[in-house]
Amino acid sequence: MDNKLLASKCLKGDQKACKELYDSYAPSMMAVCQRYCKSQEQAEDCLQDGFIKVFVHLESWNASGDLGAWIRRIIVNTCLSSLKNAKAQWVNFEDEVVMAVSVECDAVSRLGFQELEELLLKMPIGYRTVFNLHVIEGYGYDEIATMLQITESTCRSQMHKAKNCLAKKITELQPEVKYAV
Protein backbone atom coordinates (compact mmCIF):
# COMPACT_ATOMS: atom_id res chain seq x y z
CA MET A 1 0.00 0.00 0.00
CA ASP A 2 1.16 3.53 -0.75
CA ASN A 3 2.69 5.20 2.33
CA LYS A 4 0.47 8.26 1.96
CA LEU A 5 -2.68 6.14 1.92
CA LEU A 6 -1.35 3.99 4.73
CA ALA A 7 -0.65 7.05 6.89
CA SER A 8 -4.08 8.54 6.20
CA LYS A 9 -5.72 5.27 7.23
CA CYS A 10 -3.63 5.19 10.41
CA LEU A 11 -4.76 8.73 11.17
CA LYS A 12 -8.37 7.59 10.84
CA GLY A 13 -7.70 5.00 13.53
CA ASP A 14 -7.57 1.97 11.25
CA GLN A 15 -5.75 -0.64 13.32
CA LYS A 16 -5.03 -2.84 10.32
CA ALA A 17 -3.18 0.01 8.63
CA CYS A 18 -1.25 0.73 11.84
CA LYS A 19 -0.18 -2.90 12.01
CA GLU A 20 0.85 -2.85 8.36
CA LEU A 21 2.94 0.25 8.88
CA TYR A 22 4.50 -1.24 11.99
CA ASP A 23 5.29 -4.54 10.24
CA SER A 24 6.92 -2.68 7.34
CA TYR A 25 9.33 -0.66 9.43
CA ALA A 26 9.75 -2.41 12.78
CA PRO A 27 12.44 -4.96 11.71
CA SER A 28 14.79 -2.32 10.29
CA MET A 29 14.12 0.00 13.23
CA MET A 30 14.88 -2.83 15.65
CA ALA A 31 18.33 -3.08 14.07
CA VAL A 32 18.77 0.69 14.50
CA CYS A 33 17.78 0.49 18.17
CA GLN A 34 20.15 -2.40 18.82
CA ARG A 35 23.07 -0.46 17.32
CA TYR A 36 22.42 2.52 19.60
CA CYS A 37 21.40 0.86 22.84
CA LYS A 38 23.41 -0.90 25.48
CA SER A 39 21.14 -3.88 25.88
CA GLN A 40 18.37 -5.77 24.12
CA GLU A 41 15.83 -4.61 26.73
CA GLN A 42 16.74 -0.98 26.18
CA ALA A 43 16.48 -1.47 22.42
CA GLU A 44 13.00 -2.97 22.75
CA ASP A 45 11.90 -0.11 24.98
CA CYS A 46 13.22 2.42 22.48
CA LEU A 47 11.47 0.70 19.58
CA GLN A 48 8.21 0.63 21.51
CA ASP A 49 8.42 4.27 22.62
CA GLY A 50 9.55 5.31 19.17
CA PHE A 51 6.60 3.69 17.40
CA ILE A 52 4.15 5.16 19.88
CA LYS A 53 5.63 8.59 19.02
CA VAL A 54 5.34 7.75 15.32
CA PHE A 55 1.62 7.02 15.59
CA VAL A 56 0.92 9.96 17.89
CA HIS A 57 2.73 12.47 15.67
CA LEU A 58 1.93 10.90 12.30
CA GLU A 59 -0.16 13.93 11.44
CA SER A 60 3.01 16.04 11.37
CA TRP A 61 4.64 13.85 8.72
CA ASN A 62 5.06 15.74 5.49
CA ALA A 63 3.50 13.45 2.91
CA SER A 64 6.01 14.51 0.23
CA GLY A 65 8.90 13.21 2.35
CA ASP A 66 10.07 9.66 2.85
CA LEU A 67 8.06 7.99 5.62
CA GLY A 68 10.86 5.51 6.36
CA ALA A 69 13.39 8.30 6.91
CA TRP A 70 10.93 10.19 9.12
CA ILE A 71 10.30 7.13 11.27
CA ARG A 72 14.05 6.44 11.43
CA ARG A 73 14.70 9.95 12.68
CA ILE A 74 12.12 9.55 15.44
CA ILE A 75 13.56 6.18 16.45
CA VAL A 76 17.13 7.55 16.49
CA ASN A 77 16.03 10.52 18.62
CA THR A 78 14.23 8.17 21.00
CA CYS A 79 17.40 6.10 21.34
CA LEU A 80 19.45 9.23 22.00
CA SER A 81 16.99 10.37 24.68
CA SER A 82 17.19 6.96 26.26
CA LEU A 83 21.00 7.12 26.27
CA LYS A 84 20.86 10.59 27.72
CA ASN A 85 18.60 9.37 30.51
CA ALA A 86 21.04 6.53 31.11
CA LYS A 87 23.73 9.21 31.51
CA ALA A 88 26.06 8.11 28.75
CA GLN A 89 29.44 9.71 29.17
CA TRP A 90 30.85 11.75 26.33
CA VAL A 91 34.62 11.91 26.54
CA ASN A 92 36.21 15.12 25.33
CA PHE A 93 39.15 14.44 23.07
CA GLU A 94 39.89 18.02 22.11
CA ASP A 95 43.44 17.93 23.36
CA GLU A 96 44.30 14.61 21.88
CA VAL A 97 45.98 14.43 18.48
CA VAL A 98 44.03 11.87 16.50
CA MET A 99 45.49 10.14 13.50
CA ALA A 100 43.08 9.16 10.73
CA VAL A 101 43.30 5.51 9.88
CA SER A 102 41.69 3.29 7.33
CA VAL A 103 41.32 -0.39 6.49
CA GLU A 104 41.15 -2.07 3.12
CA CYS A 105 37.67 -2.29 1.63
CA ASP A 106 38.04 -6.02 0.97
CA ALA A 107 38.51 -6.67 4.65
CA VAL A 108 35.22 -4.94 5.44
CA SER A 109 33.44 -6.62 2.54
CA ARG A 110 34.52 -10.02 3.79
CA LEU A 111 32.85 -9.36 7.13
CA GLY A 112 29.31 -10.54 7.60
CA PHE A 113 26.50 -8.40 9.07
CA GLN A 114 26.72 -10.25 12.31
CA GLU A 115 30.47 -9.79 12.72
CA LEU A 116 30.32 -6.15 11.77
CA GLU A 117 27.54 -5.51 14.22
CA GLU A 118 29.36 -7.33 16.99
CA LEU A 119 32.45 -5.19 16.39
CA LEU A 120 30.35 -2.06 16.49
CA LEU A 121 28.70 -3.11 19.72
CA LYS A 122 32.07 -3.73 21.31
CA MET A 123 32.96 -0.05 20.90
CA PRO A 124 32.36 2.35 23.82
CA ILE A 125 28.88 3.86 23.76
CA GLY A 126 30.14 7.38 23.01
CA TYR A 127 32.14 6.30 19.94
CA ARG A 128 29.40 4.08 18.78
CA THR A 129 26.73 6.80 18.94
CA VAL A 130 28.76 9.32 16.97
CA PHE A 131 29.80 6.65 14.47
CA ASN A 132 26.20 5.55 13.99
CA LEU A 133 24.95 9.09 13.55
CA HIS A 134 27.68 10.16 11.15
CA VAL A 135 28.46 7.05 9.13
CA ILE A 136 25.21 5.11 9.14
CA GLU A 137 22.60 7.87 9.38
CA GLY A 138 24.62 10.48 7.51
CA TYR A 139 24.26 13.42 9.92
CA GLY A 140 26.84 16.24 9.79
CA TYR A 141 29.04 17.06 12.76
CA ASP A 142 27.10 20.23 13.51
CA GLU A 143 23.83 18.31 13.62
CA ILE A 144 25.33 15.61 15.82
CA ALA A 145 26.73 18.27 18.16
CA THR A 146 23.25 19.77 18.55
CA MET A 147 21.63 16.40 19.04
CA LEU A 148 24.10 15.25 21.67
CA GLN A 149 24.60 18.71 23.18
CA ILE A 150 28.37 18.50 22.84
CA THR A 151 30.82 20.63 20.90
CA GLU A 152 31.51 20.01 17.25
CA SER A 153 35.18 19.35 17.92
CA THR A 154 34.25 16.70 20.46
CA CYS A 155 32.11 15.15 17.78
CA ARG A 156 34.96 15.10 15.31
CA SER A 157 37.41 13.66 17.78
CA GLN A 158 34.92 11.00 18.88
CA MET A 159 34.37 10.11 15.26
CA HIS A 160 38.07 9.75 14.52
CA LYS A 161 38.53 7.69 17.61
CA ALA A 162 35.58 5.50 16.70
CA LYS A 163 36.97 4.93 13.21
CA ASN A 164 40.34 3.99 14.63
CA CYS A 165 38.75 1.71 17.14
CA LEU A 166 36.67 -0.09 14.53
CA ALA A 167 39.57 -0.34 12.11
CA LYS A 168 41.66 -1.87 14.85
CA LYS A 169 39.01 -4.36 15.69
CA ILE A 170 38.58 -5.35 12.05
CA THR A 171 42.32 -5.85 11.79
CA GLU A 172 42.37 -7.90 14.94
CA LEU A 173 39.65 -10.07 13.52
CA GLN A 174 41.54 -10.50 10.26
CA PRO A 175 45.29 -10.38 11.15
CA GLU A 176 46.39 -10.60 7.54
CA VAL A 177 44.78 -7.24 6.82
CA LYS A 178 46.79 -4.16 7.68
CA TYR A 179 45.16 -0.82 8.10
CA ALA A 180 46.52 2.10 6.19
CA VAL A 181 47.35 5.50 7.62
Place this chain on the structure above:
Amino acid sequence: MTNNWMDIVRKKLYFQEKKVPDHIWITVQKNLPQKRKRNKFYFSIFYSGIVLIGTFSLLWFIQNVNPSNLDNSYTQKGNVKITNRGNHPILKQLQSSPDDVRLSNELQSSSINSNLVNGIKNVTFNDKRYKKEKNISQNNNANQNKNLKIANSIKREIFEPNFEAPNNIQILKAELFNMNFLPQKLGKIIIDSKEKFMIGIHTECYNFNKNQGRGFAIELYAGPGYNPYLLTAKTTESQDYRKSRINSESSMVSGIIGIRGIYTFSKIALRAGLEYQHIHEKFKYRNTNDYKVIEVYTDSQLVRKDTIYGARYLSINNYHRMLHIPISLAYEFNKGNIGYSIQPGVGLNIWSSHKGIIFDNLLRPKSVHSAGASGGEVFKTKVGIFAFMNFQVSKRISPNIKMFVEPGIMYFISTFNNIDYILNQKYISYHVKLGLNYTIR
Protein backbone atom coordinates in the same frame (compact mmCIF):
# COMPACT_ATOMS: atom_id res chain seq x y z
CA MET B 1 39.51 6.54 -0.48
CA THR B 2 39.71 6.65 3.29
CA ASN B 3 35.92 6.76 3.60
CA ASN B 4 35.29 3.87 1.22
CA TRP B 5 35.45 1.21 3.88
CA MET B 6 32.97 3.21 5.95
CA ASP B 7 30.63 3.37 2.97
CA ILE B 8 30.70 -0.40 2.89
CA VAL B 9 29.97 -0.46 6.63
CA ARG B 10 27.08 1.92 6.04
CA LYS B 11 25.63 -0.12 3.19
CA LYS B 12 25.88 -3.27 5.25
CA LEU B 13 24.28 -1.88 8.37
CA TYR B 14 21.78 0.67 7.08
CA PHE B 15 19.34 -1.84 5.61
CA GLN B 16 19.86 -4.49 8.24
CA GLU B 17 16.70 -5.96 9.74
CA LYS B 18 16.14 -7.74 13.04
CA LYS B 19 13.36 -9.90 14.37
CA VAL B 20 10.97 -7.92 16.52
CA PRO B 21 9.42 -9.53 19.63
CA ASP B 22 5.60 -9.75 19.46
CA HIS B 23 4.98 -8.05 22.78
CA ILE B 24 6.20 -4.70 21.42
CA TRP B 25 3.28 -4.43 18.99
CA ILE B 26 0.80 -5.32 21.74
CA THR B 27 2.07 -2.42 23.84
CA VAL B 28 2.17 -0.06 20.85
CA GLN B 29 -1.36 -1.07 19.89
CA LYS B 30 -2.63 -0.28 23.38
CA ASN B 31 -1.19 3.21 23.05
CA LEU B 32 -2.42 3.95 19.55
CA PRO B 33 -4.15 7.32 19.33
CA GLN B 34 -7.92 7.28 19.16
CA LYS B 35 -9.83 8.05 16.04
CA ARG B 36 -9.81 11.75 15.29
CA LYS B 37 -12.14 13.69 17.55
CA ARG B 38 -13.57 15.57 14.58
CA ASN B 39 -15.21 12.36 13.34
CA LYS B 40 -16.73 11.72 16.74
CA PHE B 41 -17.99 15.28 16.79
CA TYR B 42 -19.78 14.94 13.44
CA PHE B 43 -21.08 11.57 14.49
CA SER B 44 -22.57 12.92 17.71
CA ILE B 45 -24.06 15.95 15.90
CA PHE B 46 -25.67 13.66 13.33
CA TYR B 47 -27.30 11.44 15.92
CA SER B 48 -28.30 14.31 18.18
CA GLY B 49 -30.06 15.75 15.14
CA ILE B 50 -31.94 12.52 14.54
CA VAL B 51 -32.97 12.31 18.19
CA LEU B 52 -34.13 15.96 18.18
CA ILE B 53 -36.13 15.51 14.98
CA GLY B 54 -37.69 12.39 16.46
CA THR B 55 -38.57 14.15 19.70
CA PHE B 56 -40.12 17.17 17.98
CA SER B 57 -42.06 14.94 15.63
CA LEU B 58 -43.41 12.98 18.56
CA LEU B 59 -44.39 16.16 20.40
CA TRP B 60 -46.08 17.50 17.30
CA PHE B 61 -47.92 14.23 16.92
CA ILE B 62 -49.09 14.19 20.53
CA GLN B 63 -50.20 17.82 20.37
CA ASN B 64 -52.23 17.30 17.22
CA VAL B 65 -54.21 14.30 18.39
CA ASN B 66 -55.50 16.24 21.40
CA PRO B 67 -59.30 16.63 20.86
CA SER B 68 -59.19 20.29 21.87
CA ASN B 69 -57.18 21.01 18.74
CA LEU B 70 -59.58 19.45 16.31
CA ASP B 71 -61.27 22.75 15.54
CA ASN B 72 -60.02 23.88 12.16
CA SER B 73 -57.94 21.79 9.87
CA TYR B 74 -57.79 18.23 11.00
CA THR B 75 -58.23 15.86 8.11
CA GLN B 76 -56.99 12.55 9.38
CA LYS B 77 -58.95 9.42 8.76
CA GLY B 78 -62.14 9.34 10.78
CA ASN B 79 -62.54 13.12 10.99
CA VAL B 80 -64.12 15.71 8.75
CA LYS B 81 -62.70 19.11 7.98
CA ILE B 82 -65.12 21.91 8.83
CA THR B 83 -64.00 25.42 7.97
CA ASN B 84 -65.28 28.67 9.53
CA ARG B 85 -67.29 26.72 12.01
CA GLY B 86 -67.59 29.64 14.36
CA ASN B 87 -69.67 31.57 11.79
CA HIS B 88 -71.79 28.64 10.76
CA PRO B 89 -75.50 29.64 10.64
CA ILE B 90 -76.58 26.43 12.36
CA LEU B 91 -74.22 27.06 15.20
CA LYS B 92 -75.29 30.70 15.42
CA GLN B 93 -78.85 29.52 15.91
CA LEU B 94 -77.72 26.91 18.38
CA GLN B 95 -75.96 29.56 20.40
CA SER B 96 -79.16 31.53 20.70
CA SER B 97 -81.55 28.62 21.32
CA PRO B 98 -79.90 25.23 21.20
CA ASP B 99 -83.13 23.32 22.03
CA ASP B 100 -85.24 24.81 19.28
CA VAL B 101 -83.50 24.80 15.95
CA ARG B 102 -85.54 25.36 12.81
CA LEU B 103 -83.85 25.48 9.50
CA SER B 104 -85.42 27.93 7.07
CA ASN B 105 -85.48 27.09 3.37
CA GLU B 106 -82.81 29.62 2.75
CA LEU B 107 -80.73 28.30 5.58
CA GLN B 108 -81.37 24.67 4.69
CA SER B 109 -80.16 24.99 1.17
CA SER B 110 -77.32 27.27 2.00
CA SER B 111 -76.28 25.32 5.04
CA ILE B 112 -76.10 22.04 3.27
CA ASN B 113 -74.86 23.25 -0.05
CA SER B 114 -72.84 26.27 0.77
CA ASN B 115 -71.90 26.09 4.39
CA LEU B 116 -71.96 22.69 6.00
CA VAL B 117 -71.05 20.83 2.89
CA ASN B 118 -68.90 23.65 1.59
CA GLY B 119 -66.83 22.98 4.63
CA ILE B 120 -65.83 19.70 3.05
CA LYS B 121 -66.43 20.50 -0.56
CA ASN B 122 -62.81 20.66 -1.54
CA VAL B 123 -61.65 17.47 -0.02
CA THR B 124 -59.37 14.95 -1.62
CA PHE B 125 -61.14 11.68 -1.80
CA ASN B 126 -58.74 8.78 -1.69
CA ASP B 127 -60.13 5.41 -2.58
CA LYS B 128 -57.97 2.98 -4.54
CA ARG B 129 -55.29 5.66 -4.67
CA TYR B 130 -57.00 8.24 -6.83
CA LYS B 131 -58.49 11.53 -5.88
CA LYS B 132 -61.60 13.36 -6.89
CA GLU B 133 -62.47 16.96 -6.40
CA LYS B 134 -65.97 18.23 -6.90
CA ASN B 135 -67.92 21.32 -6.19
CA ILE B 136 -71.44 20.77 -5.03
CA SER B 137 -72.58 24.30 -5.75
CA GLN B 138 -73.09 23.40 -9.44
CA ASN B 139 -75.87 21.04 -8.49
CA ASN B 140 -77.66 23.29 -6.02
CA ASN B 141 -80.93 23.78 -7.87
CA ALA B 142 -81.40 20.19 -8.92
CA ASN B 143 -80.84 18.81 -5.47
CA GLN B 144 -82.47 21.54 -3.45
CA ASN B 145 -85.49 19.52 -2.27
CA LYS B 146 -83.47 16.45 -1.66
CA ASN B 147 -80.94 18.41 0.30
CA LEU B 148 -83.64 20.05 2.40
CA LYS B 149 -84.69 16.65 3.73
CA ILE B 150 -81.18 15.50 4.17
CA ALA B 151 -80.24 18.71 5.97
CA ASN B 152 -83.05 18.19 8.43
CA SER B 153 -82.07 14.63 8.92
CA ILE B 154 -78.42 15.48 9.42
CA LYS B 155 -79.28 18.23 11.83
CA ARG B 156 -81.42 15.91 13.90
CA GLU B 157 -78.82 13.12 13.73
CA ILE B 158 -76.24 15.54 15.06
CA PHE B 159 -78.24 17.23 17.78
CA GLU B 160 -80.77 14.63 18.90
CA PRO B 161 -79.20 11.69 20.72
CA ASN B 162 -81.92 9.12 19.89
CA PHE B 163 -82.85 10.21 16.41
CA GLU B 164 -82.55 7.76 13.56
CA ALA B 165 -83.29 8.94 10.02
CA PRO B 166 -86.09 7.19 8.07
CA ASN B 167 -85.11 4.77 5.32
CA ASN B 168 -85.85 7.08 2.41
CA ILE B 169 -83.64 9.74 3.93
CA GLN B 170 -80.92 7.16 4.53
CA ILE B 171 -81.07 6.34 0.80
CA LEU B 172 -80.78 10.01 -0.11
CA LYS B 173 -77.88 10.37 2.30
CA ALA B 174 -76.24 7.36 0.74
CA GLU B 175 -76.57 9.04 -2.68
CA LEU B 176 -74.90 12.14 -1.32
CA PHE B 177 -72.29 9.97 0.27
CA ASN B 178 -71.69 8.30 -3.06
CA MET B 179 -71.00 11.72 -4.53
CA ASN B 180 -68.20 11.95 -1.99
CA PHE B 181 -69.61 14.97 -0.16
CA LEU B 182 -70.86 13.39 2.98
CA PRO B 183 -69.30 11.08 5.52
CA GLN B 184 -70.95 7.70 5.79
CA LYS B 185 -71.91 8.19 9.42
CA LEU B 186 -71.98 11.44 11.35
CA GLY B 187 -71.15 11.74 15.01
CA LYS B 188 -72.80 13.93 17.59
CA ILE B 189 -71.92 17.54 18.21
CA ILE B 190 -70.71 18.08 21.73
CA ILE B 191 -71.87 21.39 23.08
CA ASP B 192 -69.77 23.08 25.68
CA SER B 193 -72.25 24.86 27.95
CA LYS B 194 -69.72 27.51 29.01
CA GLU B 195 -69.88 29.44 25.73
CA LYS B 196 -67.79 27.74 23.14
CA PHE B 197 -68.86 25.04 20.75
CA MET B 198 -66.49 22.12 20.68
CA ILE B 199 -67.07 19.77 17.85
CA GLY B 200 -65.79 16.26 17.96
CA ILE B 201 -67.05 14.47 14.94
CA HIS B 202 -66.07 10.84 14.80
CA THR B 203 -67.03 9.21 11.59
CA GLU B 204 -66.26 6.07 9.73
CA CYS B 205 -65.49 7.73 6.44
CA TYR B 206 -62.74 7.39 3.92
CA ASN B 207 -59.24 8.56 4.43
CA PHE B 208 -58.90 12.06 3.01
CA ASN B 209 -55.25 11.75 2.15
CA LYS B 210 -53.65 15.03 1.07
CA ASN B 211 -50.11 13.67 0.96
CA GLN B 212 -50.52 11.61 -2.18
CA GLY B 213 -48.94 8.58 -0.56
CA ARG B 214 -45.98 10.45 0.99
CA GLY B 215 -45.39 10.35 4.70
CA PHE B 216 -43.04 10.12 7.61
CA ALA B 217 -43.17 7.61 10.41
CA ILE B 218 -41.09 6.31 13.27
CA GLU B 219 -40.76 2.68 14.22
CA LEU B 220 -39.67 1.29 17.58
CA TYR B 221 -38.97 -2.42 17.78
CA ALA B 222 -37.40 -5.19 19.77
CA GLY B 223 -37.29 -8.94 19.50
CA PRO B 224 -35.47 -12.20 19.98
CA GLY B 225 -32.81 -13.56 17.64
CA TYR B 226 -30.57 -16.54 17.03
CA ASN B 227 -27.08 -16.00 15.65
CA PRO B 228 -25.10 -19.01 14.46
CA TYR B 229 -21.65 -18.28 13.04
CA LEU B 230 -19.69 -19.64 10.11
CA LEU B 231 -16.06 -20.49 10.80
CA THR B 232 -13.63 -21.04 7.95
CA ALA B 233 -9.97 -21.92 8.30
CA LYS B 234 -7.47 -19.71 6.52
CA THR B 235 -4.95 -22.54 6.30
CA THR B 236 -5.18 -26.33 6.41
CA GLU B 237 -3.18 -26.30 9.67
CA SER B 238 -5.95 -24.40 11.42
CA GLN B 239 -8.66 -26.97 10.54
CA ASP B 240 -8.29 -28.79 13.87
CA TYR B 241 -8.50 -25.54 15.75
CA ARG B 242 -11.64 -24.65 13.82
CA LYS B 243 -13.28 -27.95 14.81
CA SER B 244 -12.33 -27.43 18.45
CA ARG B 245 -13.94 -24.02 18.47
CA ILE B 246 -17.12 -25.29 16.81
CA ASN B 247 -17.37 -28.13 19.34
CA SER B 248 -16.76 -25.89 22.33
CA GLU B 249 -19.14 -23.04 21.48
CA SER B 250 -22.89 -22.91 20.93
CA SER B 251 -25.28 -20.13 19.94
CA MET B 252 -27.92 -19.00 22.39
CA VAL B 253 -31.08 -16.91 22.12
CA SER B 254 -30.12 -13.28 21.70
CA GLY B 255 -31.90 -9.98 21.17
CA ILE B 256 -32.24 -6.94 18.97
CA ILE B 257 -33.72 -3.49 19.65
CA GLY B 258 -33.87 -0.37 17.54
CA ILE B 259 -35.47 2.82 16.31
CA ARG B 260 -35.80 3.95 12.73
CA GLY B 261 -37.33 6.69 10.66
CA ILE B 262 -39.39 5.96 7.55
CA TYR B 263 -40.07 8.10 4.53
CA THR B 264 -42.84 6.64 2.38
CA PHE B 265 -43.58 7.60 -1.19
CA SER B 266 -46.28 5.65 -2.95
CA LYS B 267 -45.51 1.99 -2.25
CA ILE B 268 -41.82 2.46 -1.56
CA ALA B 269 -40.49 3.13 1.93
CA LEU B 270 -36.97 4.20 2.89
CA ARG B 271 -35.94 3.19 6.39
CA ALA B 272 -32.85 4.27 8.33
CA GLY B 273 -32.11 4.08 12.01
CA LEU B 274 -30.01 2.85 14.86
CA GLU B 275 -30.05 -0.72 16.08
CA TYR B 276 -28.49 -2.49 19.04
CA GLN B 277 -27.83 -6.20 18.70
CA HIS B 278 -26.81 -8.55 21.45
CA ILE B 279 -25.34 -11.91 20.47
CA HIS B 280 -25.12 -14.54 23.17
CA GLU B 281 -23.02 -17.73 22.99
CA LYS B 282 -21.94 -20.39 25.45
CA PHE B 283 -18.38 -21.69 25.72
CA LYS B 284 -18.03 -25.10 27.35
CA TYR B 285 -14.64 -26.39 28.40
CA ARG B 286 -13.43 -29.47 30.25
CA ASN B 287 -10.06 -29.08 31.91
CA THR B 288 -8.81 -32.58 32.68
CA ASN B 289 -5.62 -31.41 34.39
CA ASP B 290 -7.20 -29.16 36.92
CA TYR B 291 -6.19 -29.31 40.57
CA LYS B 292 -7.31 -27.79 43.81
CA VAL B 293 -5.16 -27.11 46.85
CA ILE B 294 -6.78 -27.36 50.27
CA GLU B 295 -4.83 -25.83 53.14
CA VAL B 296 -5.79 -26.52 56.74
CA TYR B 297 -4.76 -23.94 59.35
CA THR B 298 -4.84 -24.24 63.12
CA ASP B 299 -4.15 -21.01 64.99
CA SER B 300 -2.76 -19.46 61.82
CA GLN B 301 -0.37 -22.38 61.47
CA LEU B 302 -0.52 -24.47 58.31
CA VAL B 303 -1.00 -28.03 59.54
CA ARG B 304 -2.03 -29.79 56.35
CA LYS B 305 -2.01 -29.20 52.62
CA ASP B 306 -3.89 -31.47 50.22
CA THR B 307 -3.83 -31.26 46.44
CA ILE B 308 -6.73 -32.84 44.59
CA TYR B 309 -6.36 -33.54 40.87
CA GLY B 310 -9.33 -33.96 38.56
CA ALA B 311 -11.43 -32.53 35.76
CA ARG B 312 -13.26 -29.23 35.87
CA TYR B 313 -16.18 -28.27 33.65
CA LEU B 314 -16.50 -24.62 32.77
CA SER B 315 -19.48 -22.96 31.12
CA ILE B 316 -18.90 -19.36 30.14
CA ASN B 317 -21.37 -16.92 28.58
CA ASN B 318 -19.81 -15.05 25.67
CA TYR B 319 -21.34 -11.78 24.52
CA HIS B 320 -21.02 -9.65 21.40
CA ARG B 321 -22.67 -6.25 21.78
CA MET B 322 -23.10 -4.24 18.62
CA LEU B 323 -24.50 -0.99 17.30
CA HIS B 324 -25.62 -0.85 13.66
CA ILE B 325 -26.98 1.68 11.19
CA PRO B 326 -29.41 -0.27 8.96
CA ILE B 327 -30.79 1.26 5.76
CA SER B 328 -33.47 -0.44 3.69
CA LEU B 329 -35.66 0.29 0.70
CA ALA B 330 -38.96 -1.53 1.04
CA TYR B 331 -41.92 -2.35 -1.15
CA GLU B 332 -45.19 -1.97 0.77
CA PHE B 333 -48.75 -2.90 0.01
CA ASN B 334 -52.02 -3.20 1.92
CA LYS B 335 -54.82 -5.72 1.94
CA GLY B 336 -57.64 -4.29 3.98
CA ASN B 337 -56.37 -3.30 7.38
CA ILE B 338 -53.23 -5.41 7.08
CA GLY B 339 -50.04 -4.02 5.56
CA TYR B 340 -47.17 -6.02 4.09
CA SER B 341 -43.64 -4.90 3.46
CA ILE B 342 -40.55 -6.54 1.97
CA GLN B 343 -37.38 -4.80 3.14
CA PRO B 344 -34.02 -5.64 1.58
CA GLY B 345 -31.19 -3.50 2.90
CA VAL B 346 -27.64 -3.04 4.02
CA GLY B 347 -26.18 -1.90 7.31
CA LEU B 348 -22.97 -0.78 8.88
CA ASN B 349 -21.72 -1.88 12.26
CA ILE B 350 -20.26 1.18 13.91
CA TRP B 351 -19.32 -0.26 17.28
CA SER B 352 -18.92 -3.68 18.80
CA SER B 353 -17.72 -5.05 22.08
CA HIS B 354 -16.85 -8.67 22.75
CA LYS B 355 -16.60 -10.39 26.09
CA GLY B 356 -15.99 -14.01 26.95
CA ILE B 357 -13.62 -16.92 26.56
CA ILE B 358 -12.72 -19.06 23.53
CA PHE B 359 -9.93 -21.49 22.73
CA ASP B 360 -6.64 -20.09 21.47
CA ASN B 361 -4.68 -21.93 18.76
CA LEU B 362 -3.07 -24.13 21.44
CA LEU B 363 -6.55 -25.06 22.66
CA ARG B 364 -6.20 -23.16 25.91
CA PRO B 365 -9.08 -21.00 27.15
CA LYS B 366 -8.37 -17.38 26.31
CA SER B 367 -10.19 -14.16 27.16
CA VAL B 368 -11.51 -12.16 24.19
CA HIS B 369 -12.56 -9.10 26.12
CA SER B 370 -12.34 -6.18 23.73
CA ALA B 371 -14.28 -3.29 25.22
CA GLY B 372 -12.33 -0.06 25.11
CA ALA B 373 -10.09 1.66 22.68
CA SER B 374 -7.37 -0.90 22.13
CA GLY B 375 -9.63 -3.72 21.00
CA GLY B 376 -8.90 -7.38 21.41
CA GLU B 377 -6.56 -9.65 19.57
CA VAL B 378 -9.35 -11.78 18.10
CA PHE B 379 -12.37 -9.57 17.40
CA LYS B 380 -12.80 -6.21 15.73
CA THR B 381 -14.28 -3.21 17.47
CA LYS B 382 -16.03 -2.22 14.25
CA VAL B 383 -17.24 -5.23 12.32
CA GLY B 384 -18.20 -3.56 9.05
CA ILE B 385 -21.05 -4.12 6.63
CA PHE B 386 -23.93 -6.58 6.57
CA ALA B 387 -26.90 -7.28 4.33
CA PHE B 388 -30.40 -8.09 5.52
CA MET B 389 -33.88 -8.96 4.39
CA ASN B 390 -36.98 -8.38 6.53
CA PHE B 391 -40.62 -9.18 5.90
CA GLN B 392 -43.09 -7.04 7.81
CA VAL B 393 -46.77 -7.65 8.52
CA SER B 394 -48.55 -4.74 10.16
CA LYS B 395 -52.02 -4.00 11.47
CA ARG B 396 -53.42 -0.54 12.08
CA ILE B 397 -54.64 -0.19 15.64
CA SER B 398 -55.42 3.55 15.56
CA PRO B 399 -55.35 6.27 12.88
CA ASN B 400 -51.66 6.88 13.53
CA ILE B 401 -50.36 3.71 15.08
CA LYS B 402 -49.61 0.37 13.50
CA MET B 403 -48.40 -2.74 15.23
CA PHE B 404 -46.03 -4.97 13.31
CA VAL B 405 -44.25 -8.29 13.32
CA GLU B 406 -41.06 -8.50 11.29
CA PRO B 407 -39.12 -11.72 10.82
CA GLY B 408 -35.75 -11.18 9.16
CA ILE B 409 -32.31 -12.46 8.37
CA MET B 410 -28.95 -10.64 8.52
CA TYR B 411 -25.72 -11.79 6.93
CA PHE B 412 -22.48 -10.15 8.04
CA ILE B 413 -20.36 -9.71 4.92
CA SER B 414 -17.39 -8.54 6.99
CA THR B 415 -15.71 -10.95 9.36
CA PHE B 416 -15.90 -10.42 13.12
CA ASN B 417 -12.24 -11.33 13.61
CA ASN B 418 -9.12 -9.29 13.09
CA ILE B 419 -7.02 -9.93 10.01
CA ASP B 420 -4.28 -11.68 12.01
CA TYR B 421 -6.60 -14.29 13.42
CA ILE B 422 -6.17 -17.73 11.85
CA LEU B 423 -9.90 -18.29 11.23
CA ASN B 424 -12.61 -16.26 9.53
CA GLN B 425 -15.72 -15.85 11.65
CA LYS B 426 -18.92 -14.57 10.04
CA TYR B 427 -22.41 -14.47 11.49
CA ILE B 428 -25.91 -15.10 10.20
CA SER B 429 -28.60 -13.62 12.37
CA TYR B 430 -32.23 -14.76 12.39
CA HIS B 431 -34.60 -12.56 14.31
CA VAL B 432 -38.22 -11.59 14.80
CA LYS B 433 -38.92 -7.96 15.59
CA LEU B 434 -42.10 -6.80 17.27
CA GLY B 435 -42.82 -3.11 17.18
CA LEU B 436 -44.98 -0.06 16.76
CA ASN B 437 -45.15 2.35 13.84
CA TYR B 438 -46.16 5.97 14.57
CA THR B 439 -47.27 7.90 11.51
CA ILE B 440 -46.20 11.52 11.86
CA ARG B 441 -47.87 12.85 8.70
